[in-house]
Amino acid sequence: MPDVALFVTCVVDQLVPEVGVSTVRLLEAAGCRVEFPAAQTCCGQPASNAGEPEAAALLARHLVEVFEPYEVVVAPSGSCVAMVHHWYERLLSGRDADRARALAAKTHELASYLADGLGTIDVGATIDATVTVHDACHGLRSLGVRDAPRRLLAAAGATLVELPESETCCGFGGTFALEHGEIAAPLADDKLRHAATTGARWLVSGDTACLLHLEGRRRRTGIGPEPVHFAQLLASGLPAGAR
Amino acid sequence: MSHGVVTPGDSIRERAANAIDDPVLQQAMRNLDVRLPTARIVADHLPGLKDRAAALRRETLADLPGWLDRAEAALTALGVHVHRAETPEDARRIILAIASEEHLTRAVKSKSMATEEIDLVDALEGAGIEAVETDLGEYIVQVAGERPSHMIVPAIHKTLEQIADVLETRADGPLPADSEGLTAWARDHLRARFLAADLGVTGANFVAADTGTIVLVTNEGNGDLCTIIPRVQIAVVPVEKVIARFADLATLLPLLTMSATGQRISNYVTMINGPRREGEIDGPEVLHVVLLDHGRTRLVGTAYEDMLACIRCGACLNVCPVFRRISGHAYDAVYSGPMGKVLTPLLSLAGTEGRDLPEASTLCGACTEACPVEIPLADLLVRLRADLRRPGAVDPLPSPSRPAVSSRGSRSRSPAARLPGEGFDSRVWRLPLASRPAPWTRRRVAFTVWARIWARPDGYRVSTRAARIASLALGRRWTRWSLPGIRAWTETRDGPLPAGHSFRSRWDKRERGAQRW
Numbered sequence: 066m067p068d069v070a071l072f073v074t075c076v077v078d079q080l081v082p083e084v085g086v087s088t089v090r091l092l093e094a095a096g097c098r099v100e101f102p103a104a105q106t107c108c109g110q111p112a113s114n115a116g117e118p119e120a121a122a123l124l125a126r127h128l129v130e131v132f133e134p135y136e137v138v139v140a141p142s143g144s145c146v147a148m149v150h151h152w153y154e155r156l157l158s159g160r161d162a163d164r165a166r167a168l169a170a171k172t173h174e175l176a177s178y179l180a181d182g183l184g185t186i187d188v189g190a191t192i193d194a195t196v197t198v199h200d201a202c203h204g205l206r207s208l209g210v211r212d213a214p215r216r217l218l219a220a221a222g223a224t225l226v227e228l229p230e231s232e233t234c235c236g237f238g239g240t241f242a243l244e245h246g247e248i249a250a251p252l253a254d255d256k257l258r259h260a261a262t263t264g265a266r267w268l269v270s271g272d273t274a275c276l277l278h279l280e281g282r283r284r285r286t287g288i289g290p291e292p293v294h295f296a297q298l299l300a301s302g303l304p305a306g307a308r
Numbered sequence: 309m310s311h312g313v314v315t316p317g318d319s320i321r322e323r324a325a326n327a328i329d330d331p332v333l334q335q336a337m338r339n340l341d342v343r344l345p346t347a348r349i350v351a352d353h354l355p356g357l358k359d360r361a362a363a364l365r366r367e368t369l370a371d372l373p374g375w376l377d378r379a380e381a382a383l384t385a386l387g388v389h390v391h392r393a394e395t396p397e398d399a400r401r402i403i404l405a406i407a408s409e410e411h412l413t414r415a416v417k418s419k420s421m422a423t424e425e426i427d428l429v430d431a432l433e434g435a436g437i438e439a440v441e442t443d444l445g446e447y448i449v450q451v452a453g454e455r456p457s458h459m460i461v462p463a464i465h466k467t468l469e470q471i472a473d474v475l476e477t478r479a480d481g482p483l484p485a486d487s488e489g490l491t492a493w494a495r496d497h498l499r500a501r502f503l504a505a506d507l508g509v510t511g512a513n514f515v516a517a518d519t520g521t522i523v524l525v526t527n528e529g530n531g532d533l534c535t536i537i538p539r540v541q542i543a544v545v546p547v548e549k550v551i552a553r554f555a556d557l558a559t560l561l562p563l564l565t566m567s568a569t570g571q572r573i574s575n576y577v578t579m580i581n582g583p584r585r586e587g588e589i590d591g592p593e594v595l596h597v598v599l600l601d602h603g604r605t606r607l608v609g610t611a612y613e614d615m616l617a618c619i620r621c622g623a624c625l626n627v628c629p630v631f632r633r634i635s636g637h638a639y640d641a642v643y644s645g646p647m648g649k650v651l652t653p654l655l656s657l658a659g660t661e662g663r664d665l666p667e668a669s670t671l672c673g674a675c676t677e678a679c680p681v682e683i684p685l686a687d688l689l690v691r692l693r694a695d696l697r698r699p700g701a702v703d704p705l706p707s708p709s710r711p712a713v714s715s716r717g718s719r720s721r722s723p724a725a726r727l728p729g730e731g732f733d734s735r736v737w738r739l740p741l742a743s744r745p746a747p748w749t750r751r752r753v754a755f756t757v758w759a760r761i762w763a764r765p766d767g768y769r770v771s772t773r774a775a776r777i778a779s780l781a782l783g784r785r786w787t788r789w790s791l792p793g794i795r796a797w798t799e800t801r802d803g804p805l806p807a808g809h810s811f812r813s814r815w816d817k818r819e820r821g822a823q824r825w
Contacts, residue, residue, distance in 0.1 A: 116693030238670025281801030
């Protein structure tokens with residue numbers, strides 16, 4: 066029974082805690098013992114992407130320290146995990162960079178940890194719905210997460226319809242969503258329109274920030290299926306007894 | 309700049325908004341969709357080719373001055389006059405001097421980004437030399453008084469109807485809005501210009517350092533005509549176009565054409581080995597090569613060196629979600645799309661151009677994935693965002709010593725198992741970020757204060773609780789408020805509502821033994 070430290074991410078912690086709760090339920094359904102290191106805060110990606118690497122390094126150093134004692138770290142976000150994998154060793158130097166590499170080696174995105182790390186494709190959930198999957202960029206391109214969420218959802222009985230241009234960015238892009246709302250919004254519209262053509266009940270993805278951007282736009286336009294994190298959807302199909 | 313763009317504006321934000329509000333432009337940009345799969349074809353079917361090409365480009369960059377000297381020697385041996393131009397002004401001066409010395413009056417020009425970079429057509433016209441673009445797309449934008457919006461498809465921002473309207477201004481009667489009819493008209497029309505020209509201006513896709521061969525890749529054969537008919541030819545060649553060996557073309561040519569247009573080879577490949585010799589029936593009598601530096605060699609050895617590996621295929625533009633929406637003119641620069649966002653500020657010798665371009669990226673990484681020569685474009689954008697805020701940052705950081713070109717561990721993995729941009733040991737990853745201090749701007753203060761608070765668990769807890777209380781007190785109302793600070797989000801999207809309880813407070817509840825948490 067592996068011990069897993071949950072890296073919940075600040076966006077999930079503050080805005081959609083249900084995704085965190087769902088992550089815990091899925092990991093436990095897969096036989097893990099979950100711990101939550103309460104000292105964790107944010108991975109620092111907003112600062113890094115904004116061109117403020119010193120500020121990002123402050124948060125990176127803190128996260129490295131918080132998760133150092135644990136064997137396995139899992140987060141319900143491809144983007145935050147990609148930050149640890151790709152940028153930490155570049156933001157930090159010397160011994161800190163070595164510690165960052167050690168953290169990256171044991172830090173996993175949730176879907177790929179379940180499907181590839183544990184080999185648990187069937188978590189015991191049942192989903193009776195048609196879904197379409199948007200491949201969030203950092204999970205896809207920095208971590209290679211593509212099949213894992215689809216396999217997990219299919220094993221739960223969900224009907225998968227491929228999203229046209231599933232690998233095209235939704236337009237969120239972190240600080241970009243604030244600096245360039247004029248481009249971010251039409252890109253969200255493209256994604257939502259593509260999702261609408263699939264006839265799916267849910268637009269599923271693995272990064273909460275992208276989903277909030279899509280949901281915020283959908284509230285304005287009324288177009289497209291409801292965006293949902295795959296962990297939340299999958300955990301909703303777990304038997305009620307499973308905590 | 310800002311001349312000849314269909315989407316004007318003072319910032320990329322303004323120009324992008326204009327582009328998105330232009331329904332005809334949006335309709336025209338859909339023509340780009342057919343090019344979307346080119347990068348995927350290369351990645352899926354020619355992974356080995358991509359690997360070899362990336363290595364060949366780095367080989368040249370590892371000793372760019374040396375390969376340039378060898379190329380110059382080989383060109384000179386063939387009877388080519390070689391000039392070195394440090395700046396666009398130098399290049400224009402050299403070319404106008406040649407034109408004046410040779411009494412040239414009519415120029416035909418094949419497609420070349422380098423000549424855009426030095427504003428050559430304007431310079432020639434200013435000197436009283438008629439200069440006609442002969443690539444059909446370039447000709448269309450020239451007649452329209454615009455600049456190209458895509459390095460491979462210069463008039464991609466125009467619909468067929470708009471193109472017919474533009475060309476009609478040069479025709480005797482109405483033209484049909486179909487591509488065959490328009491092409492046939494342009495072919496006839498341009499033929500007369502070719503025959504009358506005494507100067508052919510070209511760029512070069514590659515120059516082989518061993519043989520001195522100048523290589524032009526075109527689909528319309530206009531490159532051939534520009535080099536066969538006029539008495540004098542001038543090729544403007546950016547320094548990074550030099551390749552070590554003629555034989556490298558076996559790798560680089562198909563990679564370029566596959567990435568650019570999905571063709572295994574372009575319709576025409578023109579290879580020029582010096583001016584016309586005794587007994588030859590065509591080719592220029594006089595051939596000049598202007599090697600253009602324009603801030604390039606100063607990038608060698610810096611974190612931005614990889615950018616010089618670029619072969620101008622346009623694959624990163626075609627896959628870029630931002631480019632596909634805002635089109636090339638929104639960048640208000642010679643080079644647009646992801647590579648333009650990186651290259652424009654780097655080439656700006658005054659340090660003033662394109663400074664807001666790196667911000668206009670979602671950092672989705674599609675460009676890095678598409679690049680056939682493994683340039684980590686998204687990483688370079690992140691780095692530029694940091695470096696452009698630092699004094700003198702446009703002179704990129706010099707590296708203390710040049711490490712030998714080594715491979716990252718991941719290189720030993722098969723191409724298919726690698727992540728995008730992982731194939732090459734890029735300098736952007738070897739040089740530390742932020743080795744130069746940034747000035748204390750408001751933005752930097754804000755990020756630093758935030759990071760200092762959030763690097764402490766209690767700081768995070770207190771600040772997020774305060775934000776939650778404020779937001780919950782306001783309810784859903786604020787999610788559409790247009791206030792400074794949140795307007796950037798709420799103008800186009802509803803703001804996200806924080807949950808009633810954070811994850812950590814629910815976890816605490818569970819720790820206290822609650823069944824439902």
